[in-house]
Amino acid sequence: MSGSATQPHGGGGTEPVMGTPPNRAEESTKQIDAKGTNIPQEEFDEYGTELGEHARVWKTYVREADKFDTEQVDGWNRSLDVTLIFAALFTAICTAFVIESSKSLKVDAADQLDQITKILLVVANVNDSQLDTTGITASGSFSPRPIDLCINTLWFFSLILSAAVSLIAMLAKEWCYLFVSGRIGDPWSQTKKRQQRWEGIKQWKMEHLIVILPSFIHMAFLSFAVGLCLYLRDLHWGLAVPAACVTLGLILVYVASTLLPLFKKMCPYSTSISRLVQRLRGDSKDSRFTYESHSRIAIEALAWLIRTSEDPKSTDIALQAIAGADPDDKARQLLMKCSANTMIVRRLINLESYSTNYNQILDLYTRAHSFFQPLSTGAPTALSTVLPTDLPTDPPTAPPTQNVAATPANRKLRKNLRKLRGIIDKQITTHADPSHAFLPTPENIQALRIGSTAASYCLRSLQYGVQVQTREQFDSAVELLESYRNRQAHLGTREIQYLMTGTAMLLSSLLVGCPPDMGARYAMRLLRIFGRASSGQNQLQLKHLSLPMAVYALSRYDYPGWTQPPPLSSISRAERAIEMIAHYV
Incomplete structure (x- = not known):
């Protein structure tokens, strides 16, 4: 999957983005313009899927x-x-x-025949003078x-x-x-x-x-x-x-x-x-893999590629793919044995700000660099120890209340999001199989796409704070629901289910560090859509609203009894909401 799936839509390029790198919107506009002129662009993975099954690596x-x-x-x-x-x-x-x-x-057969001849001559009483008996030996000797x-x-x-x-x-x-x-x-x-x-x-x-x-x-x-x-x-x-x-x-x-x-x-x-x-x-060559075995094989494959590749571009892609890996001590040690951490630092230092796709490449190397930080450290991702002072540090991190990319809680949330994305992707792939009764209308495809890509928007928001793309994706989901309610679009029951799952995940990201009044507006938009339908409208079932409303409730209050004692940070509340979604999905 390419990075185009996460590009801003509509007029999002001019809206200020909280916590995003400067010139991010300009770069998106330039990329769109370049595509319009058929200029080949370097393919990037969807955010957070750099080590997924469809990754370019x-x-x-x-x-x-x-x-x-x-x-x-x-x-x-x-x-x-x-x-x-x-x-x-x-x-x-x-x-x-x-x-x-x-x-x-x-x-030897000839010797045996000669011995037999001599014995027969003796038996026949041949003249002793004509027979040399000394040459006769006992048989079997x-x-x-x-x-x-x-x-x-x-x-x-x-x-x-x-x-x-x-x-x-x-x-x-x-x-x-x-x-x-x-x-x-x-x-x-x-x-x-x-x-x-x-x-x-x-x-x-x-x-x-x-x-x-x-x-x-x-x-x-x-x-x-x-x-x-x-x-x-x-x-x-x-x-x-x-x-x-x-x-x-x-x-x-x-x-x-x-x-x-x-x-x-x-x-x-x-x-x-x-x-x-x-x-x-009838043994099957393809065995079932758990998420852990997928990660282990992926890390082993990355380590092999980094260690043996003689192509610098292939090595760069492999190093950038580390950005999508879940932090793990064994995985970290395996990649450090092939000097992946040193290679990443060198590339960060030598990265020129005027190079093509600078923001995306720097973002990948920054996240890959944070992979090698010990799990016990709670310090934010910082590259000041390895980057020269005159090197632009775009993309900058979001305010401390929104960006704690290197904390153990945030890493656990990222891992949960990746697991949830894998579960939803498998379900959607199975549902959209031609052998099932899936109607590939633009509205159904859009609903499945929102459900499938919601985790990537959440991961991006964790890195930089709430992104304009996340808000736009949430708006797209709400508009699609409104179109269905007004009978301007057709959606199947399963498509609505996946759409609401993606909406709940997007809402959990939007509510991190969100003022109460703004969070209430997000919830009210959904409540109005699920209200009583008038003549000529489709009535949405209230059961589809359960996940988003549960996410909203969990983001507002601590609700004692969870694994972490109160008070909970906004990140911890989001983690709890994601666990709830994964439980019911």
Whole structure:
């Protein structure tokens, strides 16, 4: 989603905005004018969705991951090709030597025939002078020499090891193909699938296996060379021991590669048998994710992108996406390991005020910088320690009563808003699916859009104070309700429900630090719409008014009994209102 969804509508560009950066309205007007002249604009995410499922960072991730994985898998395949070719040739050579050397481990048939002939001559009472009886030996007295056993053991071990390496190399090439195959869908789906596979490769040390595989060929060659020097041996029970060990190990690897994917979905090893079982069993490749797992995978993907990307623009987008992350100690430590905090500070210092989209970029880096502040600190976001005194600090923060962006309570409210946005987005997406009875009229779409984007307006208001865009969005919701009441617009019951949910969220933001008389006017506008309808009007059900009125009540009074003792700040009251909305949604 682009930033155009949060641009002012109508004449909002000339209205003064409380707590907004200077020239914000002018910049919005310039962007609109530029779009009118078909000047390409840099795409920005909707406020607060920089790490959402439709964020631009995932497009960058997919692009960078494709380049990285192509290079990585090509390297693995080249290594495996060399190993496979050498193993095949070496196996053929070793087989020829083993065939010849194994003859020394058995009694020679010609010698046995000669022995039988001599015995028959003795039995026939042939003249002793014509028969050398000293050459006759007792049958069954043949035993292989130790040197024959040693060399054949080494050669048979070399043969079975090279054959095993050939089979494992073929399996590994198949694993490499499975790693890069099947990446379809939207960027976040591809990111999720790719990151899970990559984490599985790291967890199960697949890369280590590919790297160490040629060493087994080296071991086989060494065994063959030593055996070639010793040159002789015979069949013995000890001969089967090393071959049995390698064979048993190969069987274990193959069985494990077959069974592990059936129980561990992230395991990158597999065989054709396991894939067939999975297909017959109907295993789904896409598993359900909680909000926490979504955040964890997103942070891991960001850290990987920052650490490996060689494209400065891709790194910038990844760093800016941190602005949409929920503060968490583990996530913070993971990103600090790849020096993300240092990169953000450097970009803040080097950011020029005349650069394109300066206000938006500075806002993203400022919020990303606040992500690295410890949760225990209650100080507001301040960049005076890292910014030079002559650098413009636009966008400035709102008055202290309205902007406490770095306080733990405010961070908790932001997290609750993001969770609520995710819940509403899923519900709206399900409702608007073509398989459902959704009528895509402009009014229905506008109602769903207000419900879906309300959280972003609330997040922006938390950063800078109440924005003109938030008021305009609330006005749009009220006007849409009035149009429905006057039968100038058609809205379905579910659309009204989502519209009122978004209206309640917008109202919770507007009431933060709001004078009582102004807050009462917001409530009265809604009450008038839900009053008794006259002839020729639609009657709105009062149950749809419950959420906004509950939000208004919770914003005016402390109502003891909540998790925080009174007196409550306006932010704490807003947090309580959002929790109430999430409970009923």
